[in-house]
Amino acid sequence: MSQEASFKRSEALQALRTRHFDLVVIGGGITGAGVALDAAARGLRTALIDGGDFASGTSSKSSKLVHGGLRYLQQGDVALVYQALHERRRLLANAPHLVDIQPFLLPLFAKDGLIPKKLSRTLGAAMWAYDATGGWRIGKFHQRIDTAEAIAHMPTLPADKIGGAYIYYDAAADDARLVLTVIRTAALDYGAVAANRVRALGLRKTAGRIIDGVEVEADGERFTIDADTVINAGGVFADDVRALDEAAHPRSITPAKGIHLTVPWDRVRNDIGVILPVKGDRRSVFVVPWGDHTYIGTTDTNYDGPIDDPQCTPEDVAYLLGALNAWTGAGLTHADVTGTWAGLRPLVTNGGSGRTADLSRQHSVLTSPSGMVTVTGGKLTTYRQMAADAVDEVVTSLLGADRPDVAKRSPTARLALRGADGWDRIADAAVAAGLDRATGDHLARRYGGEATALMADIAEHPELAEPMVEGLPYLRAEARHAARAEMATTLVDVLSRRTRALLLDRNATRRAAPAVAADVAPLLGWDEAEIARQVAAFEAVVDAELAAETDQALPPGVPAGTRA
Numbered sequence: 001m002s003q004e005a006s007f008k009r010s011e012a013l014q015a016l017r018t019r020h021f022d023l024v025v026i027g028g029g030i031t032g033a034g035v036a037l038d039a040a041a042r043g044l045r046t047a048l049i050d051g052g053d054f055a056s057g058t059s060s061k062s063s064k065l066v067h068g069g070l071r072y073l074q075q076g077d078v079a080l081v082y083q084a085l086h087e088r089r090r091l092l093a094n095a096p097h098l099v100d101i102q103p104f105l106l107p108l109f110a111k112d113g114l115i116p117k118k119l120s121r122t123l124g125a126a127m128w129a130y131d132a133t134g135g136w137r138i139g140k141f142h143q144r145i146d147t148a149e150a151i152a153h154m155p156t157l158p159a160d161k162i163g164g165a166y167i168y169y170d171a172a173a174d175d176a177r178l179v180l181t182v183i184r185t186a187a188l189d190y191g192a193v194a195a196n197r198v199r200a201l202g203l204r205k206t207a208g209r210i211i212d213g214v215e216v217e218a219d220g221e222r223f224t225i226d227a228d229t230v231i232n233a234g235g236v237f238a239d240d241v242r243a244l245d246e247a248a249h250p251r252s253i254t255p256a257k258g259i260h261l262t263v264p265w266d267r268v269r270n271d272i273g274v275i276l277p278v279k280g281d282r283r284s285v286f287v288v289p290w291g292d293h294t295y296i297g298t299t300d301t302n303y304d305g306p307i308d309d310p311q312c313t314p315e316d317v318a319y320l321l322g323a324l325n326a327w328t329g330a331g332l333t334h335a336d337v338t339g340t341w342a343g344l345r346p347l348v349t350n351g352g353s354g355r356t357a358d359l360s361r362q363h364s365v366l367t368s369p370s371g372m373v374t375v376t377g378g379k380l381t382t383y384r385q386m387a388a389d390a391v392d393e394v395v396t397s398l399l400g401a402d403r404p405d406v407a408k409r410s411p412t413a414r415l416a417l418r419g420a421d422g423w424d425r426i427a428d429a430a431v432a433a434g435l436d437r438a439t440g441d442h443l444a445r446r447y448g449g450e451a452t453a454l455m456a457d458i459a460e461h462p463e464l465a466e467p468m469v470e471g472l473p474y475l476r477a478e479a480r481h482a483a484r485a486e487m488a489t490t491l492v493d494v495l496s497r498r499t500r501a502l503l504l505d506r507n508a509t510r511r512a513a514p515a516v517a518a519d520v521a522p523l524l525g526w527d528e529a530e531i532a533r534q535v536a537a538f539e540a541v542v543d544a545e546l547a548a549e550t551d552q553a554l555p556p557g558v559p560a561g562t563r564a
Contacts, residue, residue, distance in 0.1 A: 007187045009487050012195035013218055016225050019193070019469040022403070024214045024227040026241050028052075029059035030175065030380055032233035033182035034387030034412075039231075040190035041415060042391065047225060048192060049216060051199035051237075053493050054183055058235050059380070059495050060176035061343025063260065063286055063298050066091050066099050066381045067170035068152050070130055070275075071284070076134065078361055084381045085134025088171050088291040091137060091381070094416050095173070097423035098181060101138060101259050102172040102288070103155050110163035110326075127166050140169035144158045154270040154287075156328040167272070172288070175380055176497040177446060182383075185418045191264040196487055203230065203244050203372070211245070211371050226378045229398050231390050232374040236344045245372045247479060252364070252376050255307055255344040259316040260297030262339035262504055268294040268329050278323045285323045291473060293338065293504050296320045301408035303344060304454060310342040339503045340545060348377035365389050371398055384412055419448025426451045433458070435465060442473045447481075454481050468519075469512040474499040483523040491517050492541055506542050513538050539543030 006012065023039050025032045028050030035049040050056070068085040069077075091099045107128075108529055127142040135141070143166065150165035151157055186192035197218060198504065204213035204224055213224045232240040236255045241248070261472075274287040287296050321332045348364045363378035363386045375390040388410035395408055423444050430440030433455055443451035454477045458465045464477035480489040482498035494516060496502040501509040517531045526534065546552070 004189050005188050007184055007194070007485065007487060008035050009195055009489065012187075012193050013198070015215070016047060016195060016198065016218075017223050019045070019047075020226040021045045021193070022228050022399070022406075023047070023391075024049065024225055024229075024427065025231050025233055026050075026214070027233035027235055027237070028179070028194070028196060029057055029233065029235045030055070030179050030182070030383040031059075031235065031375055031386055031390075032231075033059075033179045034084040034383040035185035035231050035233050035375070035390050036192045036194060037182050037190065037415070038384075038391045038410050038412050039394070040186045040192035041411045042395065043405055044188075044391075044394075044403075047185065047227070047413075048183065048191040048194040049200065049214075049225075049250050050196050050197035052087055053196045053490070053497060054437045054487070055176040055179035055497055057237070058343045058345060059179045061258070061260075061341045062175045062380050063258070064172055064174050064175050064288070064295075065102065065170060065286070067102075068130065068134060068381070069379070070126065073126060073129055073133065077362070080382075081130070081133050083385060084379065085137060087382050087384055088212070088411055089137040089385065090135070092171055092174070093179065094412075094414070095181065095420055095529070097419050097445060098178050098417070099171050099173045100445070101140065102170050102273050103140075103167055104170060104275055104286075105150060105270075106166040106168065106275050107150055107157060108163050108165055109161055123166060125270050127168055130168060135169065138169065138171070142166055142168040153272050154268070154328075154355055156267075156330050157274075158327065158329070158482065161327075171275075172273075173380075174446070174500065176500070178380075180498070181417050181419060184486070185290070185415075194487075197489065200241065200244060203370070205370055207487075209370060224424065229394055230372045232372055232395065233390070235376075236346045238346060238374055238376050240527070242368070242372075242374055245368050245370055245377040245547055249368075251349055252366070252374065252501065254347045254349045255302040255303045255308050256347050257301050257316075258298040258422060259312045259320065260295050260341050260459070261312070261317065261320050261337050262290070262293045262295045262356075263332055263336045264338065265289060265294045267332060267336055268324070268328070270294060276323060276327050278319075279326050285320060287324060295339075295503075300345075307344055310344050312340040312342045312545065313548060316342075317549055334549065337549070338505045338507070341503050342551060345379075346376055363389070365393055367393055367397065371419050373398070380418050388412060405508075419450045422449030423451075424506070425449075430455060438473070439465070439475070446478075453485065454478065457481070468499065468516055469495075469501045469505065469509050471508050472499075472501050472504055474501055476516075476519055479519050480523060483520040488520070489524065491538045493522070494520060495538060496541070502541070506545065510539060 020045040023046050025035045025048040040046040068081040073081045147162050151159050183194050187194045201215045202215040206212045215224050231240040275284050277284050366374045373393050378386045426444035427440035456463050459479050468474040468476050482494045488494045488498050517534050
C-alpha cells in the first residue's frame with residue numbers, strides 16, 4: 001500500500017492541487033471507479049474526480065443486478081451475454097461480500113389451461129443457451145418446476161393461469177456500495193487519489209493541442225490538476241465532458257430512462273426474483289425481494305429531459321404497478337409505493353432511431369486528437385472489462401514505451417475488493433460481540449471484513465447499534481462510518497447512497513433525517529444551522545420525488561430539479 005494512501009477528502013484535494021498524475025479520470029460512477037482501480041493497480045499515478053457524489057448518477061439507480069441479460073441473448077447479442085457472464089463470475093469471486101447469487105422465477109403463463117408449445121420450446125432453448133453461454137460457471141443450472149412450486153415462491157401469482165415455471169440464476173449487488181468499494185480499493189490499496197464534488201471546467205493543453213491538465217472547481221476554489229492524460233468516464237454526461245475537449249463532436253450517448261419502485265414485501269411475497277411479461281409491450285419487468293421490501297423495474301424509454309435530474313412520472317408508476325397487478329391480485333396503487341429511483345442508461349448511439357430497449361449494451365472506447373480517452377455504454381456487470389479496455393488505450397497508445405514500469409495488461413480479473421478478506425467471519429464475530437445474527441449478516445454483506453471498524457465503534461458506543469431508520473436494517477453506526485470513512489459530505493449522501501434508506505422507505509427516512517444529521521454533525525463539522533440546512537435539502541429531495549410521481553406542484557421553496 002502506498003504511504004500516501006488516503007480516503008479523506010481534504011487530503012485528496014491537497015494532492016490534486018500539488019501532485020502530478022499520469023491519468024485523471026473524470027466520472028465517479030462504476031465505470032470511472034473501475035478505470036481508477038485498473039490504472040492504479042497497473043502502477044499509474046491516478047486521480048479520480050466527480051462533480052457530484054460518487055455514484056450519484058446512473059450507478060446508484062440501476063436494477064442492482066449483476067447479470068448476463070437473458071433478453072440480450074434473445075436479441076441475438078451473444079457476445080455481450082458471454083462477456084457479462086464471465087464478469088459476473090469474476091465479481092462473485094472478487095467481491096463475495098457484495099455480490100450474491102440471485103435466483104429468478106420465469107413463470108409459464110397458460111392460455112385456456114395450456115402452455116403454448118412454441119413458447120415452451122422457446123423459453124426452454126433460451127434457458128439452455130443461457131447456461132451454455134456462461135451460466136454454468138457459477139455452478140447453477142436452470143430448473144423446470146411445477147405450478148405448486150412456482151406459487152410457493154410468489155403466492156400472489158394466479159395459480160389457475162400458470163403451467164409451471166423455470167428457475168434460473170444470476171447475481172445481485174448494491175450498486176452504490178459496489179462503486180464506493182471499488183474506489184476505496186483504488187485509493188487505499190493502490191494509492192489513487194479520489195475526491196467527490198470536484199467539477200471539471202476545462203482542459204489545459206500544451207500549445208493548444210495535447211492535454212496536460214484538468215481545470216476544476218472544488219469548494220469554490222479553482223485550480224488545475226497536472227496530468228499526462230484524461231479518461232472521460234462521465235456516463236450520461238460523457239458528451240458534456242467531450243465538449244471540454246472538442247468544440248464539435250458527434251453525439252455518442254443516447255440516454256434511456258429506467259424507473260424502479262419499492263413496495264412492502266408483504267404486498268407481493270416473493271422469496272426470489274420474478275420476471276413478468278408486460279401485457280401489450282415487448283418488455284418484461286423484474287420483481288426482486290430486498291429485505292422487508294420488494295422492488296419492481298424497470299422501464300426503458302427515450303429521454304430528452306435534464307440529464308442531471310431524471311424523475312419518476314405518474315406514467316412510470318402506472319406502467320410498473322400495472323405490469324405487476326396484471327398478473328397478481330396485489331392491487332397495488334401509488335399509496336403502496338415506499339420509494340422510487342430514476343436512472344439514465346448511457347447507451348452508445350447507433351445513428352438510427354426507435355426504442356432505446358433495442359440499443360446495444362456494448363461499450364465503446366474513443367480517443368480524441370488531443371489524447372482524451374472516452375469510454376461509453378456498457379452495463380454495471382461489465383464495468384471491469386470496460387475499464388480495462390480504456391486503460392489499455394492509455395497504456396499502449398498514449399504512454400507507450402515511455403512507461404516501462406506500468407503493467408501492459410489489466411490485473412483486475414483476480415483482484416479482490418476491499419472487505420473480501422474475512423467477510424465470512426464477520427457474522428460470527430458480531431454475535432460474539434453481542435449483536436444478533438441478522439445484524440451480523442447485514443454488516444458482512446455491506447462491509448465485509450471492514451465491518452470490524454463499525455463493530456469497534458458499537459463496542460465503545462452501544463447506542464450506535466440502534467436502527468438508523470425505524471423498520472430498516474441500517475444502524476446508527478453506519479451513518480457515522482459514512483461520514484468518517486466513506487467521504488459522505490451531505491445528509492443525502494448518507495441516506496441515499498452510503499445507505500439505501502431513501503430508496504426503501506422515504507417517509508420513515510424523512511422522519512429519521514434530523515436524528516441522522518445530528519449523529520454525523522460532529523464528524524462533518526456541522527452546527528445547528530447547517531444541520532437544519534442538510535435536513536431541509538433532504539426533505540426537498542423527497543418532496544421533488546413525490547411531486548414528480550403525482551404530477552403535483554412542488555411545495556413553496558422547493559426548487560425543481562432537486563437531485564438525490
